[in-house]
Amino acid sequence: MGLTITTALIALVVWRLLYEYRRDRGLPPGPRRLPLIGNLHQAPQVLPWRTFDAWCKQYGPIVSAQFGRQTTIFISDGAMAKDLLDKRSNIYSDRPWLVMARDNVTKGMHLLLRPYDDRYKLHQRMEAPVLAPRASSTYLPIQDLESKQLLRDLLSSNDFSHAFERYSISLLFALAYGFRIETGTEPELDWAREVQDNFVFAARVGTWIVDAIPILNTLPPRLAPWKRVAEKLYKVESEAHIRNMNRGLASDSWNWTKEFSKSKQSKEMDTLEFAYDLGILANAGFETTSVAMGIFVLATQAYPAFVARAQEELDRVVGHDRLPGPGDKNHLPYIQAVVEETLRWRPLAPQGVPHATTQEDTYGGYRIPKGATIVPLFWSMCQDGSHYERPLEFLPERWLAPSDDPDRFTNYFGFGRRICTGRHIAKNSLFMLITRILWGFNISRPRGPEGKPVPVDDLAFGSGFVSSPDPFQVVFEPRSEHAREVMESEWELTEKDLSVLMNGVKEHQKSLGLEIRA
Numbered sequence: 001m002g003l004t005i006t007t008a009l010i011a012l013v014v015w016r017l018l019y020e021y022r023r024d025r026g027l028p029p030g031p032r033r034l035p036l037i038g039n040l041h042q043a044p045q046v047l048p049w050r051t052f053d054a055w056c057k058q059y060g061p062i063v064s065a066q067f068g069r070q071t072t073i074f075i076s077d078g079a080m081a082k083d084l085l086d087k088r089s090n091i092y093s094d095r096p097w098l099v100m101a102r103d104n105v106t107k108g109m110h111l112l113l114r115p116y117d118d119r120y121k122l123h124q125r126m127e128a129p130v131l132a133p134r135a136s137s138t139y140l141p142i143q144d145l146e147s148k149q150l151l152r153d154l155l156s157s158n159d160f161s162h163a164f165e166r167y168s169i170s171l172l173f174a175l176a177y178g179f180r181i182e183t184g185t186e187p188e189l190d191w192a193r194e195v196q197d198n199f200v201f202a203a204r205v206g207t208w209i210v211d212a213i214p215i216l217n218t219l220p221p222r223l224a225p226w227k228r229v230a231e232k233l234y235k236v237e238s239e240a241h242i243r244n245m246n247r248g249l250a251s252d253s254w255n256w257t258k259e260f261s262k263s264k265q266s267k268e269m270d271t272l273e274f275a276y277d278l279g280i281l282a283n284a285g286f287e288t289t290s291v292a293m294g295i296f297v298l299a300t301q302a303y304p305a306f307v308a309r310a311q312e313e314l315d316r317v318v319g320h321d322r323l324p325g326p327g328d329k330n331h332l333p334y335i336q337a338v339v340e341e342t343l344r345w346r347p348l349a350p351q352g353v354p355h356a357t358t359q360e361d362t363y364g365g366y367r368i369p370k371g372a373t374i375v376p377l378f379w380s381m382c383q384d385g386s387h388y389e390r391p392l393e394f395l396p397e398r399w400l401a402p403s404d405d406p407d408r409f410t411n412y413f414g415f416g417r418r419i420c421t422g423r424h425i426a427k428n429s430l431f432m433l434i435t436r437i438l439w440g441f442n443i444s445r446p447r448g449p450e451g452k453p454v455p456v457d458d459l460a461f462g463s464g465f466v467s468s469p470d471p472f473q474v475v476f477e478p479r480s481e482h483a484r485e486v487m488e489s490e491w492e493l494t495e496k497d498l499s500v501l502m503n504g505v506k507e508h509q510k511s512l513g514l515e516i517r518a
């Protein structure tokens with residue numbers, strides 16, 4: 001009997017070792033794996049991209065690691081990432097399977113986590129008309145209004161994080177649901193934050209046993225405590241999306257909810273799936289835009305020299321008597337360079353958003369298995385010294401002359417068929433906010449007890465999937481009394497009735513020949 005068990009155990013071990021040998025053969029190099037768990041014991045919880053970057057420096061620009069059942073390929077080279085995720089996007093557009101976040105918490109309805117299948121394409125077809133570049137440019141009047149409020153808010157408060165959050169959520173909610181977040185104390189902002197935090201919590205690698213061993217998800221809820229957690233998070237999120245969708249349908253202004261509800265794609269979705277589509281779209285643009293703006297403010301403190309040059313350009317091109325606007329863009333090359341450098345300097349998603357393969361592939365002699373998670377390390381690509389001189393420094397000048405380096409990484413909005421669908425709206429927001437803030441304000445740091453400016457650490461960031469700078473304080477001061485008056489009067493005089501503005505957006509889209517149904 002004892003001998004039989006020993007023999008069975010040895011057979012099992014031999015089988016497992018053979019399985020792992022076959023699974024790992026031909027993969028890109030990487031840190032040594034342990035049987036069964038692979039590199040799980042090395043999965044970093046703090047600033048994980050720094051560890052992955054160090055692996056790439058040690059083993060090469062394409063590295064493999066095994067986290068439990070999941071083979072993961074890290075790419076630290078921008079050209080390689082484009083080769084695979086852009087040029088071979090027919091097989092590199094899936095997402096890794098996150099059992100807790102995708103199946104349990106969002107019940108398969110989170111657009112960012114959806115597999116690349118017909119259902120995903122149905123949602124993309126429904127959204128595409130309102131997110132295309134020409135449609136995105138029609139939202140400038142809403143961005144104008146929200147940015148004027150942001151300037152007004154910064155005249156009386158230095159809480160820039162709150163002002164950027166309010167701007168971002170108000171813009172997205174105006175577009176998606178036809179209502180604004182005017183004070184930043186509305187419950188909708190709290191729900192949006194809660195949903196965002198829950199997503200990060202549910203999607204965290206190494207937190208949920210069921211992500212490592214998916215078969216456990218067949219257990220009934222009483223034996224699966226994670227399912228009970230998931231149900232609570234699901235309730236919060238689904239109720240928020242439904243409430244917002246109902247407000248969108250009832251709103252008297254044109255908005256995406258009404259527009260999508262007239263589409264033929266929406267007829268193939270039930271109410272909840274439809275509500276999630278809008279909710280995820282609105283939430284995707286909320287934290288990203290506000291964190292990018294926080295990074296810009298950090299840059300003004302860590303590398304203040306660029307501010308004077310940007311303000312000189314604004315004074316020369318725009319003058320002192322009006323706010324800059326989108327029409328000035330082509331005459332403001334330095335400001336455009338500041339926007340580009342803000343996205344590069346400290347990428348807000350330092351480990352990108354992982355893709356997954358739907359077929360086995362080979363690249364550079366290595367095998368990339370079907371179902372592998374592909375992590376484009378934005379941090380490494382943005383800090384690559386062979387493409388960027390002094391990469392850790394904020395130097396907008398690097399973008400002024402045309403580049404003869406085709407491999408310089410600029411895919412801050414991702415790759416191929418999964419590229420960020422809100423990128424045109426996002427870029428317009430960043431330009432509008434950055435130009436107007438630089439036009440109107442000098443930003444400085446408060447003085448510490450010894451009268452010296454409180455230092456900032458431009459490498460102190462959070463470990464989340466969207467990584468924001470650690471909290472720091474600054475003081476916003478109008479550049480002159482006249483600048484204050486212009487900012488105040490622009491706010492006073494601007495049209496604030498959202499129905500008027502959104503119905504104007506609708507008419508503008510029609511005049512461009514865009515297909516408008518609602």
Ligand code: HEM
Pocket residue numbers: 111112113280281282284285286288289292348349352353354355412413414415416417418419420421422423425426
């Ligand atoms: C500075 C602001 C932003 C940055 C840097 C950013 C970046 C990204 C990145 C890196 C991805 C993943 C792409 C990939 O998988 O290759 C993504 C996906 C996405 N973004 Fe953005 N984003 C921003 C703003 C926005 C805004 C304003 C919206 C909505 C209007 C939005 C909506 C989305 C959606 C829906 C996806 C999921 C696409 C999919 O999985 O198919 N983003 N974004």
